[in-house]
Amino acid sequence: MDTALNIAQGVSVAAQPAIEIAHLRKAFGSNVVLRDFNLTVQNGENVVVMGKSGIGKTILIKCIIGLIKPDGGTLRVLGKDISTLNHRDLDELRMRIGFVFQSSALYDSMTVRENLEFPLRRDRRNKISGNIEDHVREALRNVGLENAIDLMPSELSGGMRKRIGIARGLILNPEIVLYDEPTTGLDPITSEEITHLILELQKKYKTTSIIITHDIDLARETANRIVFLTNGIAYMQGTYDELMNTTDPEIKHFFKR
Amino acid sequence: MATSQDTKTVFSKALDEFFYGMAELAGFSVNVFKEGIKPPYEFKEVLNQCYEIGIKSFVLVGVTAFILGLVLVMQSRPTMIEFGAGSYLPAMSSISIVREIGPLVTALICAGKIGSGISAELGSMKVTEQIDAMEVSGTNPFKYLVATRILATTLMIPILTVYADFISLIGALTGSNIKDDVNVHFYFNRVFEALHYTDVIPSFTKTFFFGFTIGLVGCTKGYNSKKGTEGVGKAANVSVVVSMVGVIIIDMVVTQITSMLGYL
Numbered sequence A: 001m002d003t004a005l006n007i008a009q010g011v012s013v014a015a016q017p018a019i020e021i022a023h024l025r026k027a028f029g030s031n032v033v034l035r036d037f038n039l040t041v042q043n044g045e046n047v048v049v050m051g052k053s054g055i056g057k058t059i060l061i062k063c064i065i066g067l068i069k070p071d072g073g074t075l076r077v078l079g080k081d082i083s084t085l086n087h088r089d090l091d092e093l094r095m096r097i098g099f100v101f102q103s104s105a106l107y108d109s110m111t112v113r114e115n116l117e118f119p120l121r122r123d124r125r126n127k128i129s130g131n132i133e134d135h136v137r138e139a140l141r142n143v144g145l146e147n148a149i150d151l152m153p154s155e156l157s158g159g160m161r162k163r164i165g166i167a168r169g170l171i172l173n174p175e176i177v178l179y180d181e182p183t184t185g186l187d188p189i190t191s192e193e194i195t196h197l198i199l200e201l202q203k204k205y206k207t208t209s210i211i212i213t214h215d216i217d218l219a220r221e222t223a224n225r226i227v228f229l230t231n232g233i234a235y236m237q238g239t240y241d242e243l244m245n246t247t248d249p250e251i252k253h254f255f256k257r
Numbered sequence B: 001m002a003t004s005q006d007t008k009t010v011f012s013k014a015l016d017e018f019f020y021g022m023a024e025l026a027g028f029s030v031n032v033f034k035e036g037i038k039p040p041y042e043f044k045e046v047l048n049q050c051y052e053i054g055i056k057s058f059v060l061v062g063v064t065a066f067i068l069g070l071v072l073v074m075q076s077r078p079t080m081i082e083f084g085a086g087s088y089l090p091a092m093s094s095i096s097i098v099r100e101i102g103p104l105v106t107a108l109i110c111a112g113k114i115g116s117g118i119s120a121e122l123g124s125m126k127v128t129e130q131i132d133a134m135e136v137s138g139t140n141p142f143k144y145l146v147a148t149r150i151l152a153t154t155l156m157i158p159i160l161t162v163y164a165d166f167i168s169l170i171g172a173l174t175g176s177n178i179k180d181d182v183n184v185h186f187y188f189n190r191v192f193e194a195l196h197y198t199d200v201i202p203s204f205t206k207t208f209f210f211g212f213t214i215g216l217v218g219c220t221k222g223y224n225s226k227k228g229t230e231g232v233g234k235a236a237n238v239s240v241v242v243s244m245v246g247v248i249i250i251d252m253v254v255t256q257i258t259s260m261l262g263y264l
């Protein structure tokens, strides 16, 4: 009886989506960025968000992690309603989410090592067992920058910064990763490596991801589903092939077909 | 006619800005207290900031304090001798240094050096999304960046003031020794004889307020700075001006209160 109940609960927990966004609204003055945005991301799913520059993709993921307060709608992340959380619970939830900034946002007064150590040292759950140093090195190896460990961010190229930003976003082995244009400004080979890294993480740790990108190759390889954002709504959702073969003029125009 | 109208708008604008600035500071300090008193505390970061403040300013504060002590004695010596009060020179310098010169000089130098530094640092962290990055790492920036810095300035300005007082007294001793030959032992005896707790306590207490003001203004202006490099520069600039004026106003108020209590 007990076991059956546990199993039933286990199933219901597993079936709970990682991210549920309903009727999300955000405006800056008269500039309505998100009007009525709805999206559900299942556990272990990679969702790619595409859309024109300045359409509100970054705003969307900043709402998800609570950096920006939406004007309306509901946002449930890992089963928790973001708007009802107090500071402490929100911080705890954030440690389960990796965020890769479009601008990398590295701490420029810290070395690469300290940048990667920061989330580890701030982690109150003390989940990471073993040596911090080993962990940092592994994270750097994942993005192919092991020998940059003692450099300052100002000594890195734009692409290197981007990769350190990704390594930092992933260092706590988060359950959800929000990538803001992880391959923009990178060469094709590094882009491909990042693409593989994202896929590998999804396989290895069952991470759920939202990936914002303009990189068609990245989208094709990683997306279980692509969401096309325009006019403040999730205008169209589907697999890569579905979006490529659609007759919708707006999307055809975006992909220049 | 037009000019009076202009003066009016300039004046009311300045008034608006003043009240807006005060409201901004008040709101910010409420937030800092609200977040800062909740555990977990960031002791390590407070120590770190104290160290930074100490390292950044002890040479500058020391040199300035020494010179001011020296100059004070050199300038007042002829007059004091003329009035036959030459033997009061150590007592006079000790009271002026401990009551006024030490605290004020330390606070003004730190307003320029520490306050602008804090404000530029937080401003550029804000602009380059580093504060957002801390927040998504589960770190409350009000606790980690702001409360720690304000606590550090509140603790360090008093310590730096004691140090400045001491160096300045040595400067004064050096000044006395240019023309006279004053024994170190004798000099410090006279210095401490002249000082009462009614001199020391108010002047030491006010340095905590100086430190708090410098930290609060620096953090507020930096944290709320407008986007862009210009915004960051302007924030640093404004923070220096506001905290210097703030320090001088606090100094005046504390002097009034001490005088009302009959300690002057």
Ligand SMILES: Nc1ncnc2c1ncn2[C@@H]1O[C@H](COP(=O)(O)OP(=O)(O)OP(=O)(O)O)[C@@H](O)[C@H]1O
Binding pocket: A028, A031, A033, A052, A053, A054, A055, A056, A057, A058, A059, A060, A102
């Ligand atoms: N802090 C802000 N204040 C006011 N408006 C803002 C702010 N941040 C973003 N916006 C506006 O919100 C809109 C969406 O911005 P967002 O950064 O989400 O675009 P994006 O889709 O990520 O574009 P890109 O692909 O170029 O990164 C833009 O029109 C922008 O002007």
Ligand SMILES: [Mg+2]
Binding pocket: A057, A058, A059, A102, A180
């Ligand atoms: Mg963006």
